[in-house]
Amino acid sequence: MKIAVLGTGTVGTTLGTKLVQLGHEVRMGSRDATSEKGQAWARSAGERASYGSFGDAASFGVDLVINATAGTGSLAALRAAGEPRLRGKILMDVANPLDFSQGMPPTLTVVNTDSLGEQIQRAFPQARVVKALNTVNADVMVDPSLVPGDHDTFVCGDDAAAKETVTALLRDFGWKHVIDLGGIGSARGTEMMLALWVRLYAVTGTARFNVHVAR
Amino acid sequence: MKIAVLGTGTVGTTLGTKLVQLGHEVRMGSRDATSEKGQAWARSAGERASYGSFGDAASFGVDLVINATAGTGSLAALRAAGEPRLRGKILMDVANPLDFSQGMPPTLTVVNTDSLGEQIQRAFPQARVVKALNTVNADVMVDPSLVPGDHDTFVCGDDAAAKETVTALLRDFGWKHVIDLGGIGSARGTEMMLALWVRLYAVTGTARFNVHVAR
Numbered sequence: 001m002k003i004a005v006l007g008t009g010t011v012g013t014t015l016g017t018k019l020v021q022l023g024h025e026v027r028m029g030s031r032d033a034t035s036e037k038g039q040a041w042a043r044s045a046g047e048r049a050s051y052g053s054f055g056d057a058a059s060f061g062v063d064l065v066i067n068a069t070a071g072t073g074s075l076a077a078l079r080a081a082g083e084p085r086l087r088g089k090i091l092m093d094v095a096n097p098l099d100f101s102q103g104m105p106p107t108l109t110v111v112n113t114d115s116l117g118e119q120i121q122r123a124f125p126q127a128r129v130v131k132a133l134n135t136v137n138a139d140v141m142v143d144p145s146l147v148p149g150d151h152d153t154f155v156c157g158d159d160a161a162a163k164e165t166v167t168a169l170l171r172d173f174g175w176k177h178v179i180d181l182g183g184i185g186s187a188r189g190t191e192m193m194l195a196l197w198v199r200l201y202a203v204t205g206t207a208r209f210n211v212h213v214a215r
Numbered sequence: 216m217k218i219a220v221l222g223t224g225t226v227g228t229t230l231g232t233k234l235v236q237l238g239h240e241v242r243m244g245s246r247d248a249t250s251e252k253g254q255a256w257a258r259s260a261g262e263r264a265s266y267g268s269f270g271d272a273a274s275f276g277v278d279l280v281i282n283a284t285a286g287t288g289s290l291a292a293l294r295a296a297g298e299p300r301l302r303g304k305i306l307m308d309v310a311n312p313l314d315f316s317q318g319m320p321p322t323l324t325v326v327n328t329d330s331l332g333e334q335i336q337r338a339f340p341q342a343r344v345v346k347a348l349n350t351v352n353a354d355v356m357v358d359p360s361l362v363p364g365d366h367d368t369f370v371c372g373d374d375a376a377a378k379e380t381v382t383a384l385l386r387d388f389g390w391k392h393v394i395d396l397g398g399i400g401s402a403r404g405t406e407m408m409l410a411l412w413v414r415l416y417a418v419t420g421t422a423r424f425n426v427h428v429a430r
Contacts, residue, residue, distance in 0.1 A: 107327050107328055108327055111326060111327045111407075112322050112323055112326045112327065112410070113322055147429050147430060148429060148430070149427075149429045150429065151427075151429040179415070179418065180418065181414050181415070181418055182414065182417065182418060186414045188410050188414075189410045189411035189412075189413070189414040189415075190411060192326075192407040192408070192410040192411065193407070193408060193410075193411050195327070195403050195404045195407040195408075196404035196405065196407065196408050197404075198404070199396050199397065199401045199404040200394070200396070200404075200428060202397065203394070203395065203396055203397060204428075204430055206430060208430065209428055209429060209430035210428075210429050210430075211426040211427065211428055211429070212364075212366075212426065212427040212429050213415060213419075213424055213425075213426055213427075214362050214363060214364045214365065214366040214424060214425050214426070214427050215362060215363070215419055215421060215423065215424035215425075
C-alpha cells in the first residue's frame with residue numbers, strides 16, 4: 001500500500017519503519033517539510049520511505065493515512081494536510097488527546113461526551129476514520145509479542161470496509177485479537193482508557209503491558 | 216467483621232449475601248428503613264443479616280462500610296448515613312457515577328479531572344476511602360471464577376491499612392490478582408474505564424468479562 005504517516009514522533013517513526021519493513025511505501029509528513037528529523041527517518045528507513053509536508057504525505061497516501069500526531073495538535077495537522085487529500089481515504093487515528101500541561105498523570109482534552117476520533121470524523125466527514133492502537137505504547141503497536149500472553153487491541157469506526165483494511169494491517173503487525181467496538185463513538189472508550197493506562201504505567205514501571213478481555 | 220452495605224440494588228444485595236455467606240455480620244441500609252426490598256433481603260440472607268436506614272447501617276458497620284448506591288446518589292446517601300458514623304472507618308466505594316439520562320451507552324457525571332472516589336474522600340475526609348470492584352459486574356465482584364482465565368481487579372486509596380483490609384476481603388471473594396493503583400486519585404482511571412466497559416458489554420453481549428493486565 002501507499003501510506004501516509006502524519007507525525008514524526010516516536011509513534012510516527014515506529015509505525016513508519018514497521019510499514020516499510022512490511023513492504024509498504026511510506027511517506028511521513030510534518031509541519032516542516034525540511035525537518036532534519038523527518039529527513040533522517042526517510043534516509044534510515046530505506047528506499048520505500050520518503051518525507052515531506054503534511055500535504056505531501058496525504059497526497060502520497062492513497063491507500064491509508066495514519067494520524068500519529070500528538071492528539072492536541074491532530075485537528076490542526078489534518079487541516080494542514082488538507083481536507084481534499086483525505087476525502088474517501090482510510091484515516092487510521094492512533095492519537096490520544098492527552099494534556100500534560102498540568103503535570104502527571106495527564107488528563108484528556110476531550111472526553112466523556114466526545115472523543116478525538118469523533119472530532120476528526122466530524123471535521124473530515126468524507127474520510128473513513130478508524131480509531132486503532134491508541135491503547136498501547138508505540139513499540140507494542142507494531143510488535144504485540146513484546147507483551148507476553150494473550151492481549152487485545154480495539155478498532156472502531158463507521159466504515160466497515162475501512163475497519164477491515166485496518167484490522168488486516170494489525171494482523172500483519174502480529175495482533176491476534178482485534179476487538180471491533182462498533183462505530184467511531186466507541187473511541188470514547190479507548191481514549192478514556194488512557195486514564196487507567198497512565199496509572200498502570202506508573203505502578204508497573206513499564207509501558208510494555210496491555211489488557212486482555214477475559215470472557 | 217461488622218459490615219454496612221449502603222444500597223439495596225443488585226450490587227448491594229449481591230455483596231451483602233456473599234459477606235453473610237463468608238461469616239460476616241451485615242446490615243444493609245437505604246433511604247427507607249421500612250422498604251420491603253431491604254427487609255426481604257435481610258429475611259432471606261439469614262440470621263447475620265439485618266436491615267435499616269443508611270444511618271442504622273453505618274452505625275452497625277464498625278469494621279467496614281460499603282457504598283453500593285448508584286453513583287449519582289452516593290454523596291447524598293453518605294450524607295444521610297452521617298459523617299460522624301463514617302469517621303475513621305474503612306469506606307469501600309464500588310459505585311460508578313453513570314448517567315443514563317441521555318440513553319445508552321451512559322456517560323459519567325464526574326470524570327477526567329475528578330472522580331466519585333475523590334469526591335467522597337473530600338466530602339468525608341476522616342473516612343478511609345478505598346475504591347474497589349467498580350470495573351466488574353455485581354456477580355463477578357463476589358465470584359471472579361465466573362470469568363475464565365486470569366483477570367485483575369484494582370484498589371486505590373490514600374490509606375494503606377484500609378487498602379490491605381479491602382484487598383484481604385477481595386481475596387476472600389476469590390480474587391487472585393489485586394492491583395494497587397496508588398492514591399484515591401486513581402479512581403479516575405477505574406471509573407473512566409467504564410466508558411470501555413459499557414461498549415465491551417454491548418459488543419460481547421455478556422457482562423461476565425473482565426480485563427487482565429498482561430505484562
